[in-house]
Amino acid sequence: MEFVAKVVECVNTFLWDYALLILLLGAGIIYSFSLKFIQVRKFGAGMKALFGNFSLHGGKGENGLSSFQALTTAIAAQVGTGNIAGAATAIASGGPGSIFWMWVSAFFGMATIYAEAVMAQHTRKLENGHYVGGPVYYIKYVFKGRFGKFLAGFFSVAIILALGFMGNMVQSNSIGAAFNNAFHVPKLAVGICVAVIAGIIFIGGIKRIASFTEKIVPIMALLYIIGCLVILVMHLPGVGTAFKDIFVGAFAPQAIAGGALGVTVQKAMRFGVARGLFSNEAGMGSTPHAHATAEVKDPCDQGIIAMMGVFIDTFIILTLTALVILSTGVLGNGQTGSELAQSAFNVGFGNFGNIFIALCMLFFAFTTIVGWYYFGEVNVRHLFGNGAVKVYAVIVVICVIIGSTLKVDLVWDMADMFNGLMVLPNLIALLGCLAIVRKLTKKSEKSKEK
Incomplete structure (x- = not known):
């Protein structure tokens, strides 16, 4: 087991410290220039579509979801415990x-996720009365023959392991730990409750999953945003200092406290880019499964609204977490991850900080479990057929229960490894789709000019 752990550690170091930073950021830059910075040009249209499609009661489509439902299902997966722990880890390791x-x-990632959503829409299929799509479909669309089948199969196995099984263990562990700290509830009891509720949602299929996420995602985002804003108002003088430290620390970390901790520009860049991409999932191949289900007239319309998911995840929720940590002055106390974030909220809310974080962890992690389950389900159907879905659901429920009580570092590290591995075939396909996405975008924009 020690040999396996070392191999996993080496693979993770190569993927997350070097390869994926270059590939993910590179793909975002290529798409940004190729699409004439669509994340800027269509930002207003995206916000208008987001609020124009806002609904807690779904859409009228028979074969798919409303555009808003698809977005909230994607955001359910994007906004997870990484939005609390990820920001804290980046700041603790790479400075403000x-x-x-x-x-x-995130800025360049908005162009990448636009491409993912457009291709997911363009290559989706109607199966069993519902639209399904995702990387496995556009991988085989771009690459024919054995190579395409291999890449698609590799992606499917990686995402099932990374998100469906191991990833959901990570999320349930966060819920169990948070509730145990705040309310002293046994972790196993929390895990069983979460697993039962999740199982009921799983059984209902994509329609029930979407119905759940369209109601819960806006509530959880609003709850967290209000909590952060209250603390920032209480520590208003520290907010200006926080922004100053962020901009100075990006280019001259030695000029602030982070410099004394050995933080360099390269280190700040590495941890910032890695945690940002890991959190908003742009280019990772997960959220296209949700965007493929939206009933829209034009694939590019869903691509535009998909960009709003990255904006909400990083520019709003992750940024608020960072500002709370920096303005409350808890950085440098030796803590990292969720513990550092928890300390910041305790400064703002006192003993209620633990309760607030527990509730946020419940919302964030549970919606991620639901979203990740569905992404895995699409790939289980693709590999093994409809008959395997029930078995998959049972395994996920068991993983949720086990994960709430047991934290094995090797399992967590393997989740990161498979998470990274699933990005590779997705990025290869996205780069192969560049001309198609550009053509569809030009066609869409010309049709709207008429």
Whole structure:
């Protein structure tokens, strides 16, 4: 087991410290220039579509979801415990400047996720009365023959393991730990409750999943945003200092406290880009499964609204977490991850900070479990057929229960590894789709000019 752990550690170091930073950021830059910075040009249209489609009661489509439902299902997966722990880890390891590089990665990531959503729409299929799509469909669309089948199969196996099984263990562990700390409830009891509720939602299929996410996602986002804003108002003088530290730390970390901790520009960039991309999932191949289900007239319309998911995840929720940590002055206390974030909320809310974080962890992690389950389900159907879905659902429920009580570092590291591995075939396909996405975008924009 020690040998396996070392191999996993080496693979993770190569993927997350080097390969994926270059590939994910590179893909975002290529798409940004190729599409004439569509994330800027169509930002207003995206916000208008987001609020124009806002609904808690779904759409009228028979074969798919409303555009808003598809977005909330995607955001359910994007906004997870990484929005609390991820920002804290980046700041603790890369200094305040890492947040600036998070913004940079998210900016270019908006173009990448646009391409993912457009291709998911363009290559989706109608199966069993419902639209399904995702990377496995556009991988085989771009690459014919054995190579395409291999890449699609590799992606499917990686995402099932990374998100469906191991990833959901990570999320349930966060819920169990948070509730145990705040309310002293046994972790196993929390895990069983979460698993039962999740199982009921799983059984209902994509329609029930979407019905759940369209109601819960806006509530959880609003709850967290209000909580963060209250703390920022209470520590208003520290907010200006926080922004200053972010911009100075991005280019001259030695000029602030982070410099004394050995933080360099390269380190700030590495942790900021890595945690930002890991959180908003742009280019990772997960959210296209949700965007493929939206009933829209034009694939590019869903691509535009998909960009709003990255904006909400990184520029709003992750940024608020970072500002709370920096303005409350808890950075440098030796803590990292969710513990550092929890300390910041305790400064703002006192003992209620633990309760607030527990509730947020419940919302964030549970919606991620639901979203990740569905992404895995699409790939289980693709590999093994409809008959395997029930078996998959049972395994996920068991993983949720086990994950709430047991934290094995190797399992967590393997989740990161498979998460990274599933990005590779998706990015190869996206780069192969560049001409198609550009053609569809030009066609869409010309039709709207008439």
